Amino acid sequence: MRVSYSDDTCLVIDDFPDRDAFRRLSMSIQFVDYEPIHSTKWNKPYGPPGLPIIQSAGVLRGQKQSTPPRLGLIGDFVDQLRNSRAPISDGPGAGVVGSRILTGKLIAMGAGAGLFWHADTDQVNGAYIFYVHPRWDSSWGGELMVMDGAAELGVGALADSAGGGAERPDYESLGAVIGPDFRTDPAEERRMQIGTGRFYTARPNRLVLINGQVEHRVNPVLPAAGDQFRCSIVGFGIK
Template sequence: MTSIPRYKSDEAVVYDDVLPADQFAALFRYLNGVEYASVHAQRWHKVWRLTDGNPLTAKAGWYHPRPVGRPRTPRYPTGTPLDRLVDWIVARVPDVASVVGNLDAWEALSFAPWIYPAGSGLSLHQDGARYTGAFTYFAHPHWKLHWGGHLMVLDPQTPRRDLAGGELMPAFLNDDDETARVFDPGLAQVILPRPNRIVFISPTAQHVLTKVDASAGQAARVSVAGFFHKPATRPQAP
């Protein structure tokens, strides 16, 4: 398993060849059998715009580095191939603390399977104030450049949301102000969804998941993604 980042910035850290081949194959087989539902099954989540399609997700698991008053379930270890990936992530936290926070900064790590079929993506967003960071691990066995599904992280010099100027948040029904803002300087780092790659993302990073192209066909963009959650305000166990 690799321990040297392929790419590192203040916004993102990328590692390749995360799991050995047998563990990678076992994880993909497991993800094939998971029960998925639309991310909008209960209501429309506005971080996805109306043209972002219909991504699918499954129930999140939880890793707690310390005892908490009310631990969330299902808890790690899950007894599934997901555990090997979580093991790798937890071991790597000291190396990516500048992006996702150290062990003292977050209370729990969530991790969930995701499928982005052809026609789906995720428009410009930040991961929010509830998290110290996030990750995405690409679990599909192969991918092609023109299938899309790329992670695009805007240049850190890009201005933040100008809510005082009238910009909508989220920019769900009108993104004219957002579009005008991000073209200064209009640059981004693009991270391709290479199989067995993981990307750690800063909560301040403005990023986009470009739509999966129709040419991908049945080859959906499959990932495990999650968040490093800040300590909750609820009372903790003594």
């Protein structure tokens, strides 16, 4: 395990489990049951329905415990992450490892699929992405893109106003990120004004931890990937 990058928003750890443990984990993902990510509702950050994105059931650790069938090794991974010490438990990782509940599920993206710019809700302390595919080429896309600067979150207030008939908050003055925004709200102006950030390739056996206030997206998987899926364990530290 080695730290490849660290700042106040992101921590990148390469070779998190040892080689044999990673080989077992990366082989196990082909035996997991998946369903389309849009199967029960439109999961808006992942783009319009019809894109090649599939997901597994979720693992829970902490105040609630759950390990669905065929996800034993995923549960072991979440346990390992939850019990991690420094350097993972420091900086952005502290919000994930020290959370009341830690989640984990497999998400696989095919060519054309990505993730829109967004920040996580104020109900999470942070998120992690662990790349579990056995191979990935830098020409296949799928990079995690992280924007500079902390975001102002407004999704909770907007949802409350939309559901309860209250007056819509003045997001033009707040400059808040209000979730999958169809790129029509002031958050897009903010993104264009900042216009800088970092990217992290989907290197196998790479763990990326980010805090809950940073805007991020996944660059679409390129046609060069062919029938290869970008496979990752994704989870949140729940407050």
